[in-house]
Amino acid sequence: MDLDHLDKQLVTLLQEDCKKTTKQYADSLGLSKTAVYERIRRLERLGVITNYVALVNKEKVKRDFTVLCHIRLAQHIKENVLRFEREILKLEEVSECFHVSGDYDYILKVHVENMTKFREFMVTKLTAISNIGSTQSSFVISEVKSSTAISI
Amino acid sequence: MDLDHLDKQLVTLLQEDCKKTTKQYADSLGLSKTAVYERIRRLERLGVITNYVALVNKEKVKRDFTVLCHIRLAQHIKENVLRFEREILKLEEVSECFHVSGDYDYILKVHVENMTKFREFMVTKLTAISNIGSTQSSFVISEVKSSTAISI
DNA sequence: AATATATTAGAATATAATTCTGTATTAATT
DNA sequence: AATTAATACAGAATTATATTCTAATATATT
Numbered sequence: 043m044d045l046d047h048l049d050k051q052l053v054t055l056l057q058e059d060c061k062k063t064t065k066q067y068a069d070s071l072g073l074s075k076t077a078v079y080e081r082i083r084r085l086e087r088l089g090v091i092t093n094y095v096a097l098v099n100k101e102k103v104k105r106d107f108t109v110l111c112h113i114r115l116a117q118h119i120k121e122n123v124l125r126f127e128r129e130i131l132k133l134e135e136v137s138e139c140f141h142v143s144g145d146y147d148y149i150l151k152v153h154v155e156n157m158t159k160f161r162e163f164m165v166t167k168l169t170a171i172s173n174i175g176s177t178q179s180s181f182v183i184s185e186v187k188s189s190t191a192i193s194i
Numbered sequence: 195m196d197l198d199h200l201d202k203q204l205v206t207l208l209q210e211d212c213k214k215t216t217k218q219y220a221d222s223l224g225l226s227k228t229a230v231y232e233r234i235r236r237l238e239r240l241g242v243i244t245n246y247v248a249l250v251n252k253e254k255v256k257r258d259f260t261v262l263c264h265i266r267l268a269q270h271i272k273e274n275v276l277r278f279e280r281e282i283l284k285l286e287e288v289s290e291c292f293h294v295s296g297d298y299d300y301i302l303k304v305h306v307e308n309m310t311k312f313r314e315f316m317v318t319k320l321t322a323i324s325n326i327g328s329t330q331s332s333f334v335i336s337e338v339k340s341s342t343a344i345s346i
Numbered sequence: 347a348a349t350a351t352a353t354t355a356g357a358a359t360a361t362a363a364t365t366c367t368g369t370a371t372t373a374a375t376t
Numbered sequence: 377a378a379t380t381a382a383t384a385c386a387g388a389a390t391t392a393t394a395t396t397c398t399a400a401t402a403t404a405t406t
Contacts, residue, residue: 043254053255056248060212063362074386079364081384090254095247095342096208102195102242103205103346110294110301127338134345142262142332149262149332153344180294180301186279190247190342192305193286194255215393226355231395233353347406354401361394372383 043088048073050194052081053090057191060094097190105153108182109160111168112146116175129171135163146178195240200225202346204233205242209343212246249342257305260334261312263320264298268327281323287315298330 045053048071055067068078085091100106115126130139130150138151150168154160160179168177197205200223207219220230237243252258267278282291282302290303302320306312312331320329 045255053248053250057250058247059245060248061246064364065362075363076365076387077385088254089251091248092251093211093249094213095210095249096205096212096243097245097247097342098205098209098344098346099241099244100344102240103197103344105344105346108292110292131339136339137341137344139338139340140260140262140332141335141338143335144330144332146332148338178296180292180296180298183293183295186291186293186300187283187288188291189289190249192250192252192255192257192289194250194257216395217393227394228356228396229354350403350405352401352403355399357396357398359394359396361392363390363392363394365388365390367388368386370383370385372381374379374381376377376379 043090045085045090045194049081049085049090052078053085053194054191056082056085056091100153104155107154107156107160108185109152109154110180110182111150111152112178112180113148113150114145114175114177115147116173118147122173126171126173133163133167135167195242197237197242197346201233201237201242204230205237205346206343208234208237208243252305256307259306259308259312260337261304261306262332262334263300263302263304264330264332265300265302265320266297266327266329267299268325270299274325278323278325285315285319287319 051071052067055062055070064075064078064082067082068075071078073081082091100108115123126148127139127141130136130148135152135154136150137153140149141147142149152160152163154163164177164179168174203223204219207214207222216227216230216234219234220227223230225233234243252260267275278300279291279293282288282300287304287306288302289305292301293299294301304312304315306315316329316331320326
């Protein structure tokens with residue numbers, strides 16, 4: 043596994059837009075269609091590229107209200123921690139959940155329609171999970187930067 | 195703008211994998227290729243789907259160390275706030291930056307290779323930005339859930 | 347009910363992906 | 377250094393898919 047400069051450029055392009063034609067990437071890189079085609083297959087085979095997805099405009103699908111929820115667990119007994127994580131995976135409003143160091147144990151990214159729906163989510167879903175000690179919600183006022191790309 | 199059940203199903207499928215053939219989506223939805231083709235074009239035209247991207251495995255590109263940085267500004271004068279946001283946009287290590295309510299003003303998602311690189315980032319880039327009051331770093335121990343899809 | 351509009355299916359066509367062939371380049375082996 | 381093997385490449389040939397076209401059907405509008 044070693045990516046040369048062309049591979050890195052290609053990954054960068056694919057992270058920006060994966061729906062261009064092979065010819066277009068080829069022109070950007072100064073390679074032939076076949077060369078690019080083989081490189082993409084290789085990046086997929088190596089697991090560098092994991093999948094290709096469509097991104098949606100949250101406003102257009104009425105999930106424009108984003109909250110970063112900080113959670114402290116009540117106790118850190120293994121079984122309870124695992125149950126907590128299992129429950130989180132089931133919540134459709136949660137797109138991301140990180141186990142973190144620091145003041146809190148977990149940080150979640152939650153997408154809902156509005157404050158009313160968020161309250162509903164908190165009351166009926168999140169705090170319904172046992173073992174939650176305390177939560178602190180940071181409401182997203184604006185997305186200064188929002189990219190799925192990893193700079194390489 | 196009103197998405198029917200088929201549109202929502204289609205958006206869900208495209209958020210999971212946007213590289214299937216029109217025929218495959220058509221079979222999943224019980225529609226013809228043309229019907230699906232037209233619906234996808236419409237979703238793009240309406241701005242529901244904004245773009246198509248490749249996702250990469252952070253481990254494979256040596257950006258496996260993720261940190262959520264909480265930032266408090268020193269002062270909230272408009273010009274300084276805008277300068278801060280402009281500077282953040284330039285930092286390649288930062289994939290996301292949210293202006294939030296609560297204890298801190300901003301929460302950043304940062305991807306680097308390791309702790310050494312993170313320290314370097316903090317010292318030479320992040321805290322080099324003027325107007326930063328204080329920071330609190332939450333190191334990601336594990337990604338319990340990590341999706342780019344919005345549930346609709 | 348009549349008309350317009352949008353959605354659909356299937357066929358025809360255009361475009362792009364994939365495979366194939368041969369060549370050049372690089373790396374490995376002796 | 378010469379030889380072999382492996383890899384990456386370009387261009388042509390083929391296959392598969394996207395896109396367009398046509399006509400029919402459904403949905404909404406008056």
